[in-house]
Amino acid sequence: MGGMNSPVETTALTKRYGDLTAVDQLDLTVRAGEVYGFLGPNGAGKTTTLRMLLGLIRPTSGSIRLLGRDPGAGHLDRVGALIEGPSFYPHLSGRDNLRALACHAGVGASRVHTVLQIAGLTDRAKDRYNTYSLGMKQRLGLAAALLKDPELLILDEPTNGLDPAGMADIRATIRRLADDGRTVLLSSHLLGEVQQICDRVGMISDGRLVAELSVSELASAGLRIVASPLTEAHECLGALVGADHVHSDGEALYLDAPGDAAARINAELVHSGLAVHELRVREPDLEQTFLELTGGGRRAD
Amino acid sequence: MPTDIRAEIIKQIRRPAHWLLLAVALVLTLTFAYLIPYLGLSGRTEGPGSARGLDAMLPAEFVGSTVAGTPVFLGALAVIFGVLVAGSEYGWQTWKTVFTQAPSRPRVFAAKVVVTAAGTLLLVVTLLAAGAAASAAVAGLQDAPLDWPSPGELLTGAAAGWLITTMWAMLGVFLSVALRGVALPIGLGLVWLLAVQNLLSAVAAPLLDWIADLQRALPGPNAGSLVAALGAPEGAPGVSALTGAGHATLVLAAYLVGFTLLSGWLLHRRDIT
Numbered sequence: 056m057g058g059m060n061s062p063v064e065t066t067a068l069t070k071r072y073g074d075l076t077a078v079d080q081l082d083l084t085v086r087a088g089e090v091y092g093f094l095g096p097n098g099a100g101k102t103t104t105l106r107m108l109l110g111l112i113r114p115t116s117g118s119i120r121l122l123g124r125d126p127g128a129g130h131l132d133r134v135g136a137l138i139e140g141p142s143f144y145p146h147l148s149g150r151d152n153l154r155a156l157a158c159h160a161g162v163g164a165s166r167v168h169t170v171l172q173i174a175g176l177t178d179r180a181k182d183r184y185n186t187y188s189l190g191m192k193q194r195l196g197l198a199a200a201l202l203k204d205p206e207l208l209i210l211d212e213p214t215n216g217l218d219p220a221g222m223a224d225i226r227a228t229i230r231r232l233a234d235d236g237r238t239v240l241l242s243s244h245l246l247g248e249v250q251q252i253c254d255r256v257g258m259i260s261d262g263r264l265v266a267e268l269s270v271s272e273l274a275s276a277g278l279r280i281v282a283s284p285l286t287e288a289h290e291c292l293g294a295l296v297g298a299d300h301v302h303s304d305g306e307a308l309y310l311d312a313p314g315d316a317a318a319r320i321n322a323e324l325v326h327s328g329l330a331v332h333e334l335r336v337r338e339p340d341l342e343q344t345f346l347e348l349t350g351g352g353r354r355a356d
Numbered sequence: 357m358p359t360d361i362r363a364e365i366i367k368q369i370r371r372p373a374h375w376l377l378l379a380v381a382l383v384l385t386l387t388f389a390y391l392i393p394y395l396g397l398s399g400r401t402e403g404p405g406s407a408r409g410l411d412a413m414l415p416a417e418f419v420g421s422t423v424a425g426t427p428v429f430l431g432a433l434a435v436i437f438g439v440l441v442a443g444s445e446y447g448w449q450t451w452k453t454v455f456t457q458a459p460s461r462p463r464v465f466a467a468k469v470v471v472t473a474a475g476t477l478l479l480v481v482t483l484l485a486a487g488a489a490a491s492a493a494v495a496g497l498q499d500a501p502l503d504w505p506s507p508g509e510l511l512t513g514a515a516a517g518w519l520i521t522t523m524w525a526m527l528g529v530f531l532s533v534a535l536r537g538v539a540l541p542i543g544l545g546l547v548w549l550l551a552v553q554n555l556l557s558a559v560a561a562p563l564l565d566w567i568a569d570l571q572r573a574l575p576g577p578n579a580g581s582l583v584a585a586l587g588a589p590e591g592a593p594g595v596s597a598l599t600g601a602g603h604a605t606l607v608l609a610a611y612l613v614g615f616t617l618l619s620g621w622l623l624h625r626r627d628i629t
Contacts, residue, residue, distance in 0.1 A: 109456050111628040131458035138456065142449040146371050158363035159464065160457035199453060 061120075062087055062207045062238040063108065068117035070103050070262075077103045079262040081117070085240050090233045092249030092256040092270070093242040100262035101242040102139055105211050108240075109136050122207055135205035137213055141196030145185035149176055149195050152184055153202065160202050167202070174198035174228070190221035197228060208232060208239045214248060226252050278310040278317055281333035282324055291327050295320065307333070360459055360467035368471055373440055378479060381425075381433050385483050388429075388592075389413075389421045390490040394497075412589050413494040416503040419513030420587025422487030423480070426517055427579035427594030428549060430483075431524040434476060435545035438528025441472050442619070443538040451628045465620045472525050473518075480517040484510070513586050516605070520579045523608050524549070526615035527575070533619040536626075549576065553594070571598055575611045578604040 063085035070078040078100045085091040095101050106112040108119055110126055124130040143152045153167040171177045174194040179187065187195065193213060200208055213229065214222040230252045233239050243249050249256050250270055258266040282288035289308055292301045300311040312320065317334055324331050368374060390413055397410055412421050426434075445451045454464060488504075495502050505513070531541035553576040561568040571577040580594040585601035599607075 106452075106628070109452075111452055111455060113627060128460060129458070131456065134456075134458070136456040138452050139449075142453050144367055144448060144450060147367065151366055151370065155363040155366040156453065156457050158359040158366065159454055159459045161359055161459075196453075199457075202457065 060087055061085065062122050063091075063209075063240055064120040065104075065108070066118045068104065068107060068119060069115045070100075070107060070112060071115045077262050078107065078114075081259075081262065081264055083257060083264060085238060086255075087238055088233075088236060089254040090229070090239040090241060090252055092253035093240060093259065094244070094246070094249055094256050095242075095259035096244055099259045101244075101259055102211055103262075104259070105136070105138060105209055105240070105242055108209060109134070109138065111138070133203065133206045134209060135200035135203055135207070136209040136211075137193075137196040137200045138209075138211045140212070140215060141192045141199075143184045143192070143195060143199075146183065148181050148183055149187065149191075149198075150180040152195065153198060156199050157202055162202055162204075166204070170198040170201045173201060175224075189216055190218070190224065193217060193221065193225055194228070197225070201232070206237060208237055208241075210239065210241045212242055212244070214243075214245070222248070277337050278312055278320065279333070279335055279337050280308045280310060280320070280324070280331065281306065282308065282329050282331045284329070287327070288324060288329050291324060291329065292320065295323055309337075357463055357466060360463050361470050363454075364467040364471040368441060368475065371440070374437065374475065377433050377437055377440075378482060381430055381479060381483060382486055384429055385422060385425055386486055386490055389424060389487065390494060394494060410494075410498060410500070413491055414498075414500050414503070415488065415491040415495055416505060417587055418487045418491035419484065419505050419510060420583065421491070421589065422483050423513055423517040423520070423583050423586060424588035424592040424595055426520040426524075426583055427576055428553075429593065430479075430521060431576070431579065431594075432546055432549045434479070434521040434524035435528040435531075435549060436542055437475060437479075438472055438525035438530075439532045439538055439541045439545065440528075441475070441525075442468055442529040443532025443535075443541055446532065446536045447538045455628060461624045462620060465623050468529070469526070469616055469620075472529060473522050476521040476525050477518050479521055480514055484514055484517070509586075516582050516586055519605065519608050519612065520582065523575060523579070523612040523615070526612055526619070530615040530619045533622050553577075557596070572603070573607060575608060578607040582608065 061084050063083060065081055065083040068078055068081040068083070069076065081100075081104060083104070093101050093104070103112060107114050108121060109131065119126055121130055122133055144155070147155070150167060150171065153170065154164060157164060157167050171180050174197050176191065176194055176198060179191060184192070184195065197213065200210065210229065214225050217225065226248065229239060229241065233252070241249070241253060253270050255267070255269050257264050280288065280292070285303065285308065289301060289303055292308060292310055296310060296312055302309045310320065317336060321331055321334050393413055397413075411417055445454070455461065492502060494500070528541065528545055531545050532538060535541050535544075553574070556567060556574070557571060557577060561571055576594060577596065577598045580596045581599040582601055582604040584590060584595050584597040585604070588595045590596065
């Protein structure tokens with residue numbers, strides 16, 4: 056897939072700082088119209104990757120194409136971004152901050168009014184930025200990202216530091232923007248966040264893309280079962296769902312199966328004469344999912 | 357580029373710190389060029405400027421008296437101004453916000469240079485206007501004639517003051533880009549201007565010939581020489597006719613261009629982290 060079908064394409068993208076490899080041979084493809092979650096723990100290389108995409112950091116090697124363009128003059132013309140939290144001029148109002156940025160972006164002043172409306176900041180547009188709450192600052196960041204009416208939005212942890220209401224607000228805004236046909240590349244370390252708004256997820260660890268999957272796959276968190284005898288229960292479930300999908304830590308069994316399969320599996324175990332002491336759906340957990348997807352081993356909840 | 361200049365004007369014109377710097381420059385200039393010398397002249401108090409004669413405060417000499425502060429204290433304020441214009445983008449982490457809007461780095465930097473130069477021009481013009489008003493007031497109080505410098509002298513003085521303050525401001529820009537911040541560049545800039553320059557000229561140069569020769573190539577002594585050539589009173593801090601006006605102008609222009617090119621190159625080459 057190439058050209059306009061892939062608004063974001065990187066090939067063997069690498070960034071080294073001395074002996075430290077922050078991003079390592081990263082091949083990333085974001086399809087047109089999707090919300091792609093770039094997921095990984097802090098320090099995994101997410102922000103460095105996004106900064107390279109935006110030309111803020113020079114890659115050590117590898118290539119980047121955004122909306123079919125190589126880095127250089129004009130490659131961000133149809134790209135909006137919010138990187139590592141909002142940063143604005145504290146002595147200026149929200150409107151004046153956007154006016155200044157609109158001048159840099161080469162867009163008209165009328166667009167400032169529009170993005171203030173989209174971000175829900177019209178009422179506070181005249182107030183100084185340093186009087187804004189964190190949620191308002193984040194929304195101003197989104198407004199700035201929208202100044203060029205971009206086809207591609209690159210958002211780096213856009214809900215970082217927000218309270219639950221602020222998070223929900225920003226996520227709803229992002230989902231709306233995506234529904235309008237924009238492609239969104241969103242980095243996050245919050246699994247719930249990407250589950251809510253993303254279509255597809257790439258997981259990064261130590262600068263490498265270690266897994267890429269759909270959100271429905273990610274949401275299949277699995278079941279934890281304590282049954283006796285454990286060995287027989289393991290064999291029974293292996294026969295039921297395939298041996299590769301059942302793991303044991305000696306105390307419990309972990310099953311790759313959707314939560315709505317719990318009743319059926321319980322019935323099968325009971326029908327086989329096994330005692331089921333505990334059966335519960337494991338909540339999706341970034342660390343655990345991450346460890347599982349990277350082959351880092353399984354852990355009990 | 358014009359839109360980037362407009363953006364830069366929006367950012368800088370509403371920044372209270374810049375107007376505070378202008379007010380401080382105005383107060384210091386009027387205090388040390390006119391108020392203290394005048395009070396000393398009339399015998400009401402003693403002070404560092406009391407030995408200055410009446411002539412230095414009259415309209416004919418107001419250009420030299422007003423720009424006399426540019427080698428040291430006005431220079432220090434210009435360095436702070438330059439650091440604030442460029443270094444705050446690091447302090448507030450706003451470079452990333454600006455550059456993700458897609459302007460090229462050279463374009464944004466050029467706009468900063470233009471606005472910095474406009475700011476120092478405003479500083480020099482304001483100081484000259486205030487100096488002219490103060491000198492007229494002194495002339496009125498002393499019943500002295502209102503002999504104004506020729507337009508050519510006025511223009512030369514303004515240009516020299518602008519060259520010196522812009523050079524210092526670009527030193528501030530360079531330090532802030534090189535050190536990617538605000539506090540350290542201001543600190544180092546002030547240490548150079550207020551301490552190292554004086555130590556070199558007062559302590560090191562009399563002892564070592566090569567430092568005495570080096571003075572001819574440093575920005576401070578050349579700024580002092582240029583304003584001395586314009587009539588700034590000898591004895592004012594940093595004012596000393598060490599070189600000729602032409603030599604001083606060339607050296608200062610070279611520093612101005614050097615600081616500008618180096619800053620632009622660093623900003624263009626470096627990662628925004």
